[in-house]
Amino acid sequence: MAEWKPISITELYDQILKTETDLTGELWNFWQLIKITPSKWIEKEYGDEGDGFWVVAICGTKIIWYNDIEEGFNISDYKNYGQIEGYYCNQDELNWAVTRLFDLIKFGGEIIGQAGPPQNLA
Template sequence: MIWTPISIEEIFEKIYSTEKDLNGNLLNFWDLIKIYPEKWYEEEYGQEGGGFWVVGLMGRRVIYYNDIEEGFNISEYTAYGTIDNYYCNQDDLNITILNLYSLITFGGRITGQAGPPIGF
């Protein structure tokens, strides 16, 4: 099977599907951090597909869709337009929004982030 990058239309489908199920504080939070999807550069694995779609932005963190692993992830960024860390979680958008919301609500660190393959 040949991998093809996800289209912006498919990203919007995932966003709209999530938005219809969000409510209360999570919906308010999402409304504050969501951005029009943009392709951002990621050095390790993001070059082949022209980058990964970033859909949310809060401080120095982004929510992006890893279309290689088919899931949403949170990464820090230093320069706008460049994702600092590759993660391969296969989370739905609502879980990723909840993880970021929990980080600012309760503090601490984001847990459960799967990193890139080791030894490749």
């Protein structure tokens, strides 16, 4: 089995650019408002091995970030810039995360369908 290694910035940009070609209308406009230059943020439970996770968008107190352990995008809260609050292990495409965050803002309420942290089965 190959050793795990974090996603490169080039691979991350490939995924972002693929998503940008798929977004239209309100979602395209929303993405243009929330996207940032990807930057590594700290996540205390699982982020040490890869020196954090790539955050690609910020909206209020929510972020969209790439979990390269699970190979998918997630939405989490943050209180302090640069630190992810809450580990999630979705394997979502970026456009799904953008749509979920847009719907959360547009309709209010909880984020539905987000996988939580791994459960201890001991």
